[in-house]
Amino acid sequence: MLLVEALRDPASTASLDADGWAALLSMARAEQLIGTLARRLTGLLIPDAVERILDEARVNAEYQRRSALWEADCARRALAGYSGKVVLMKGAAYAAEGLKASEGRHIGDLDIMVARADLPQVEAALLAAGWDWVKEDAYDDAYYRDHMHELPPLIHKERDRMIDVHHTILPLTARPKPDAAGMLADAVMLENGFYVFSPTDMVMHSAAHLFADGELDGGLRNLWDIHCLLMEFNDDSFWSALKSRAEHHQLSHAIYCATRLAHQLYGTEIPKDWRNRHRQDKWYIMRLTARDDWGRGTCKFIRLVFYIRSHWLRMPPLMLLRHLWVKWRKG
Amino acid sequence: MSVHEFRVKVGPVAFRICSAWKRPIDQLADLYRDYPTPEIPDYSVRLEARSPFRRFIRPSITLGGDYMLPDAAPLPLAQGLLAAEMAMNLQVALGWRRHLLLHASAVEKDGKALIMTGASGSGKSTLAAMLGHKGWRFMGDEFVLIDLVNGEAAPFPRMISLKNEAIGAMQASALDGRFGPLMIGTPKGDIRHLVPARDAIAQIAVSATPALLLFPSFGYEPAVREIGASEVFMRLTQASTNYVALGEAGFTTLTRFIKTVPARAIDYRDGIEAAALVNQLWDELA
Incomplete structure (x- = not known):
């Protein structure tokens, strides 16, 4: 796929004609990787018309970084009276720590994690500081609180920005049971006062999100995060630490999937014995790269299969039936 | 497919x-x-x-x-x-992040731009279309693009989108105009597109220096009011879709615009009144 090729080997874009560039840019926008692409292509000789588009993407990525950190700071001030750790997750965490994964990255909602026992206190503090529930119905609200890894989403009344407050990294109904308390205990404070996960837990969260939860929407972007994190954390002791941490969190499958596919798509350097291909890899890759030259999602059937799979992973069969029944009745 | x-x-x-x-x-x-x-x-x-x-x-x-x-x-x-x-x-x-984007219409004369902004229904689009067929160059009726370095206004002269009563009015005054198909009962009412006049397309890449900013209101006795710089600033931040995203460049560009371009609010009831007010203010201020 054009986009994967360009991210993996930016010099490969030298052979693109006008239609090739148009296709690459549309794919990158559809996968929310245009800012990342712009960073990767910096310094290369590319057509002026493309350079102007990439400059625009750089301006936009900088805006998203700035507003994500501002939003994180607003949350920190709202939670100043809370004594527990407030850990930034995903985009905001990468930006706060200045990791390579944050370069040009699209950042949407703010994701934070706190101890589950403290959720009522944290939720009350956010509500008092101007956040409000996004309109949900009673079933959805109860579903979030009983079975999910996060509160129902909150949105700030004035700034119109969403915050997801997590207490662990996977739905409570999923089969793996990660050690959320251990993740909080190991979270580290940065010089700027924000907490982020330890390197292995950061990779763990990204991999769990991609391969043990969702339907692989935005998968190329998440996999690029994983690629960047692995490249940046890669040292002698990292891989054995990652392996034992994955076993501890019951996330070995997700971690092996994530590292293997990052290696296959983006050429990430991983240990030799982590590289064995699996039969299902080609289906993952087909789903991850299902975009045409106009940025449209293709492979409708494969998408449907992964959509069903995401629900299958998220909850046991009987509960899934009940959930689908309620959702279907509500239309 | x-x-x-x-x-x-x-x-x-x-x-x-x-x-x-x-x-x-x-x-x-x-x-x-x-x-x-x-x-x-x-x-x-x-x-x-x-x-x-x-x-x-x-x-x-x-x-x-x-x-x-x-x-x-x-x-x-x-x-x-x-x-x-x-x-x-x-x-x-x-x-778009290459200019400060203002939701506004604009016309040009002698290298200087008249920019009109306001809520939907204020008549800014119709006024620009009308002036575009009366000796001014039509620059756009949706977005005006302000250069982040030199403050010049770049044109964005897409099809003129005429709505409801404006369709008949322009069919009567732009006799040589080329119109698209009439679309009846769209979510925005009746709509018919008009191709901008030849000079608008010939000079599609030619910028102009902003010289006058108007906030028109349709349906009131003719009047002209001054507007304070702080109010202009507030209104233009709301009229811009990318002011926040541009960060410091957006602020610098907008404040320079406000310091250099005189602004007035005008009320009018028909095209003739509006044209008279526009010409009077243009001679005084631009």
């Missing part, structure tokens, strides 16, 4: 548009026939069938593109031009 495609450059913005149907593409190609054709588009726009059936039976268009709104309502095929125009505007509104 067979796809019909068209490319066009409007001012500095290059589009490629694909459609599941041939008709909207033919209409665009006809109306935009004198505009330049770009090689590499800035944005892609897609007019897609809502479902495989709705390509043929009661055809219904879903707007797609590089930038999309999650809850955009589908439109019938007969309103394909409106669909294309809405999707093109959306790309610029959500994507």
Whole structure:
């Protein structure tokens, strides 16, 4: 796929004609990787018309970084009276720590994690500081609180920005049971006062999100995060630490999937014995790269299969039936 | 899947548009026939069938593109031009970062630009269309693009989108004008597109120096009011879709604009009153 090729080997874009560039840019926008692409292509000789588009993407990525950190700071001030750790997750965490994964990255909602026992206190503090529930119905609200890894989403009344407050990294109904308390205990404070996960837990969260939860929407972007994190954390002791941490969190499958596919798509350097291909890899890759030259999602059937799979992973069969029944009745 | 495609450059913005149907593409190609054709588009726009059936039976268009709104309502095929125009505007509104973007109309005379902004229904589009056929160069009726370095206004003269009463008024005054098909009962009322006059297209890449900013209000006794700089600032931040995203460059550009360009609010009841007020203020201030 054009986009994967360009991210993996930016010099490969030298052979693109006008239609090739148009296709690459549309794919990158559809996968929310245009800012990342712009960073990767910096310094290369590319057509002026493309350079102007990439400059625009750089301006936009900088805006998203700035507003994500501002939003994180607003949350920190709202939670100043809370004594527990407030850990930034995903985009905001990468930006706060200045990791390579944050370069040009699209950042949407703010994701934070706190101890589950403290959720009522944290939720009350956010509500008092101007956040409000996004309109949900009673079933959805109860579903979030009983079975999910996060509160129902909150949105700030004035700034119109969403915050997801997590207490662990996977739905409570999923089969793996990660050690959320251990993740909080190991979270580290940065010089700027924000907490982020330890390197292995950061990779763990990204991999769990991609391969043990969702339907692989935005998968190329998440996999690029994983690629960047692995490249940046890669040292002698990292891989054995990652392996034992994955076993501890019951996330070995997700971690092996994530590292293997990052290696296959983006050429990430991983240990030799982590590289064995699996039969299902080609289906993952087909789903991850299902975009045409106009940025449209293709492979409708494969998408449907992964959509069903995401629900299958998220909850046991009987509960899934009940959930689908309620959702279907509500239309 | 067979796809019909068209490319066009409007001012500095290059589009490629694909459609599941041939008709909207033919209409665009006809109306935009004198505009330049770009090689590499800035944005892609897609007019897609809502479902495989709705390509043929009661055809219904879903707007797609590089930038999309999650809850955009589908439109019938007969309103394909409106669909294309809405999707093109959306790309610029959500994507453009190369200028400070003002939701406004503009016309030019002697290298200087008159910029008009205000709520929907204020008449800023109709005024620009009318002045564009009365000795001014039409620069655009949707967006004015302010250069981040030198503060010049770049034109974005897409099709003029006439609504309701403005259709009849312009058909009567722009006798040599080239009009698109009349679209009745769209979500925005009746709509008919008018191709900008020849000079607007010939000078599509020529910027102008902002010289006067007007906030028109339609339907009141003729009047002129001064507006304080702080109020102008507030109104223009609301009229801009990318002011916040541009950060410091946006602030610098907007404050320079406000310090150098005189601003007035005008009330008017018809085109003749408006033209008289515009000419009077232009002679005094620009």
